[in-house]
Amino acid sequence: MPSYAEQYQAAKRRAAHANTALGAFEKTLSFDMDPFQVQACESVEAGRAVLVAAPTGAGKTLVGEFAIYLALRQGKKAFYTTPIKALSNQKYHDLVEIYGENYVGLLTGDTSINSEAPVVVMTTEVLRNMLYADSSTLTNLGYVVMDEVHYLADRSRGAVWEEVIIHLPEHISVVSLSATISNAEEFGAWLDTVRGATDVVVSEHRPVPLWQHVLVGNRLVDLFMDETTVEETADLLDSSTDEVPEVNPELMRLRDARRRPRAPRDNFRRAGRGKGRRESAYARKQDSQSSSLKPFRASRPAMIRALDRDALLPAICFIFSRSGCDAAVAQCVDADVRLTTDAEAQTIRAYVAEATSGLDTKDLSVLGFYQWREGLIRGVAAHHAGLLPVFKEIVEALFSEGLVKMVFATETLALGINMPARSVVLEKLTKFNGETHVDITPGEYTQLTGRAGRRGIDIEGHAVVVWKPGLEPQQIAGLASKRTYPLNSSFRPTYNMSANLVAQFGAERTKKILESSFAQFQADKSVVGIAQRVRKNERALEGYAESMQCHLGDFSEYAALRRELSQLEKKSEKGRKKFELSQAVASIHQLLPGDVIEIPHGRNRGYAVVIGRSENNADPRPPILTDQAQLRRLDARDLDGAVQPISKIKVPKKFQAKTPKERRDMASRMRQAIHDGRPARDGSQQAWFDRKESKTEREIAELRKKLKSHPCHGCSDRENHARWAERWWKLEKDTEGLRRQMDRRTNTIAQVFQRICDLLASYGYVETGESGTLELTARGQSLRRVYGEKDLLLSLCLEDRFLDGLDPASTAAVISALVFEAKRDEIGMLRKYPQRSMEPAMMTLIKHWSKLTDAEVAHKLPETPAPDFGMVWPTYKWARGKSLAVAIEDTDLAAGDFVRWIKQVIDALDQISHVAHHDAALRTQCEAAIELLRRGVVASQI
Structure with missing residues (x-):
């Protein structure tokens, strides 16, 4: 028991803490804060920047x-930034519930609500634009919260986070919130460099322990040994060690059984848990049962029924395909899956009717509204970027209320949106990255x-x-037990x-x-690590040079x-083989049915x-009948260069190649014709190659002569030196x-910037001033307010007044060509313009793009x-x-994609309207186009 003095000191510390801002904040909470939350909040109150890296759902x-x-x-003011509009909307509503509408604002590019409020939620791009415009909204800003800061690794948008972190004034405290990353200390060290004193708070503890399973047939099987408790598994998974818990031997035997298809299937008995161990819900139901594992992949309806049986709903099933998500819902509806009661179904109907009344x-049919609603009523839904935003919001709301029990989602749901579930299902461990199918990483699995x-x-x-054929349990174990999620x-x-x-700083x-x-x-x-390797190699090179003296x-x-x-000998041999193969391919194209050939x-x-005949031009493989x-x-590849027919026989039009007798008759006629005259071979190409080859042979001969005449050739220890x-x-x-790597990486960012400045100078956008420093010209000012992947192209076209004379609808259509990006590789031209007046604008676009890329x-x-132009x-x-x-109509655009691109x-x-503040006609033209677009499903979304 503590002494009176110790009790007094503890009471004194509690009293002091109660008088702090953090103590007052804790009194507003209905739960106790975790240690990492307290540590991070103390850093914030002390005026230090902080990076918090913790698992999803850790708080x-x-x-x-x-x-x-x-x-x-x-x-003071506080900004709360998020990577996506949906998360901004969600956080806005959360904060409104706490502080009221008067104290909270929302800025998401096309939406502005109470922008001068003391607390403003916004997308990170909005804050970046404010910083460059030196917006008055930044006045009295004290804190910026950067949620999901690990988004700075995003290939297309990640730079925005770094721009904001670098350009925020030093007196503003930055609170960076990140998913668990394995190089948090490295990122924190950089923040410390650019933002000043920064504390790194890392928590790898999951508040809710996570069990890992494999669904085999209609049964859930533990991934790890039964002897591993929930706490022990969580400790292993939350640690930074590379140690992998032992995989359940049932799964290993199942894998081995699948590799021996003729062997009788083993029966697997679920082992009981150790005395005193905590058990999951499904384990308590199954421990007393004995059944055999049937190694087959469960259908989606069967998977849902298995999860429902073991009380593991609500669940999210990740499918790395939009169409796959929609198909999964359709399969569940066709299989008459129902996860809702009559009362819940009625509540869903009423909610959907109210939310979609606008x-x-x-449009309901093209939106797939009725099929979508039918799935919701049954408690099943899809969630992906192709859905109409209002549909996604309804799914999120109903899932959060526990009315929707199963959501089939793409991986975008794993970032940002607050939709936790009791279970998460992964149908496969590979995904398409835009070019090929790749394995998901441990970081992605964790996310x-x-x-x-x-x-x-x-509680868990x-x-x-x-399960699917070829699945390796050890692969899953490796993904589940590693926390390698580096932030690059x-x-x-x-x-x-x-x-x-350049305009702000020079x-x-x-x-x-x-x-x-x-x-x-x-x-x-x-570069530091590379330099060390170079020095080590250089020392080794000195030793090698000494040994070969x-x-x-x-x-x-x-x-x-x-x-x-x-190298010359290899080149000669490679050239000959390549020539022979090209000659063989060319000659095969010349072969006709009935030609008799010899294959060496x-x-x-x-x-x-x-x-x-063969239909493949690159690799012709015509059908043949052997002797x-x-x-x-x-x-x-079976030929030595060009092939020449040695004879010819007739192949009947009705020749039945699958009939043994006809094949034997054809082979017999071929053998009889083989002794006919052999056609003369065209040697012109071969003669050309022989002349080329003779030149190479002369060079080889000269080198051999030099080699033999070299003094070292006669050394008795020659091969050892060699x-x-x-x-x-x-x-x-x-x-x-x-x-070369060191050269490329040293000052790489500054080198790219210099090349950009050189290009901008060639367009007259920057110039060298009287003081000898680089300055932005009046012509280049428009580029400051144009954002996007085609920013310079748009600026150049605006200089050419490419929108002059267009009506508002045509103006919007032309601008779409500068923002839209199809998923296909080839970009086709328009066969017909909506308005003839649009053609000059489109031609201007193409002209400037062609010159710019050059x-x-x-x-x-x-x-x-x-x-x-899609x-x-x-x-x-x-x-x-x-x-x-x-x-x-006649496009492959999903409704959600259409709304996103229109926005x-x-x-x-x-x-453009802001760039054209001196051009009243163009500004009016753009504002009118915006009004035409902002209607219906586009206007109904925040």
Whole structure:
């Protein structure tokens, strides 16, 4: 028992804490704060910047809410930034419930609510634009909360986070909230460099322990050994160690059984848990049962029934495909899956009717409204970017209320939106990255499964991977037990960024600012490691050079001759084989049915008759019949150069190749014809190659002569010296590659900025002033307010007044070509323009894009993407008042995508209207276009 003195001191500390802002804040909460929350909030109250990295659902947003509380207490403003509008909307409503509408505002590009409120929720891009415009809204700003700050790794938008962190005034406290990242200390060190004193608070503890399972057939099986308790598994999973818990032997035996398909299936008995161990809900039901595992992949309805049976709903099933999510809901409806009671179904109907009352009834069919509603009524829904925003919001609301029990979602749901579930299901462990299918990373697995387990509702969460043939239990165990989620910068200067920086700071100071980016911080850090490797290699090279010294002469010179000779011989052989293959392919294209040929190599070696033509131009493989009456295909790799028919027989039009008798008859006729005259071979190409080859042979002969006459050739220890020379050469090549890496990474960001400035100077956007410093010209000022991937292209076109003479609908349609990006690789031109007056504007776009990309290639800069005309007609139709169904007919646009792209067109038009503040006609033209677009399903979304 503590002494009276100790009790007095403890009471004194509690009293002191109660008088702090944090103590007052704690009194407003209905729960006790976790240690990491207290630690982070104490740093905020002490006036230090803080980085909080914690798992999904751990409660890190509480630290951001304390920063807001502190700002209001101090009479300052607080900004809460998020990466996506949906999360901004959600956080806005949460804060309104706490502080009321008068104290909270919302800014999301096209939405402005109470923008001068003391607390404003916004997307990160809005804050970036404020900083460049030196907005008055920044006055009295004390705190900025950057939620989901790990978004700075995003390839297309990540640079915005670094821009904000770098440009925020030093007196503003930044609270950075991140998912669990493995290099939090590195990121914190960079924040400390650019923001001043920054505390890094990392928590890898999940408030709700997570169980890992595999769904085999209709049964859930623990991924790890039964002897591992919930707490022990959580400890292993939350630790930074690479140790992997032991995989359940049931799964290993199942995997092995699948590898031996003829062996009888093993029966697997679920082992009982140890005495005194905590058990999951499904385990208590199954421990007393004994059944065999049936190694098959469960259907989606069967999967839902299995989860429902074991009380593991509500659940989110991640499917890395929009169409896959919609198909999953359709399958559940077709299978008559019902997860709701009659009362719940009635509540869902009423909620949907009220929330969608503003939609045009003409659009309901094209939106798939009735199928979507039927799924909701049954408690099943999809959630992906292709859905109409209002549909997604309804799904989120009903799921949060516990009315929707199963959501099939794409991975975008794992970021930002607050939709925790009791269980998370992964159908597969691979996804399409835009180019190919790749395995998901441990970080992605952690992010996805982090949704499982609702704090304050569930005592444990469950992660489930669906069994399929070829699944490796150890692969899942590796994903589940590692926390490798490094945060890597995607920062790179853009035209707009460069223009703003030059205008505000000049070129020299801008270079220093860019050198302070996290991208350069990481590059410089990696250079240190590379430099160490270079120094180590250089020491080894000195030793190798000493070992290959020869008393007869310069062995490095002799070794160089050997390498040159070897490379020339390999090149000669490779050239001959390549020539022979090309000749073989060309000759195969000339073969006709009935041609009898001789095949020198491969499984078809011998005589054969061609019985058909090949349709593949690159790799022709015509069908042939061998002299043994076997049906095969001719392969160019089995030939020695061009193939010439040695005879010819007739192939009947009705030849039945699948009939053995007809094949034997054809083979017999071929053997009889083989002794006919062999056609003369065309040797012109071969003669050309022989002349080329004879030149190479002469060079080889000269090198061999030099080699033999070299003094080192007669050394008795020559081959030993040669081995050291080969090692020296290989290590020198590797070391030279490392030196090039160092050169590329040193001051890389500043080098890109310099190339951008050179290109902008060629367009007259920047110039060297009287003081010798780089300055933004009046012509380049428009670029400061134009954001987007095609910022410079839009600025150049505006200079050409490419929108002059267009009506508002045509204006919107033309601008869509500058924001839309189709998922296909080829960008097609318009076959027909909605209005003839649009053609000059489109031609201006193409002309400037063509010249710009040429300049970018010359300056070694990434090329600006081509204008995409896929949204021109849909945008024009919508601006002309057509229904959604008419606007997107004959396109592959989903309703949600259409709304998203129209909103981006509105945003671009708004940018142009601000750039054109001296051009009243253009400003009016853009504002009118915005009014035409902002209607129906577009206007109904925040």
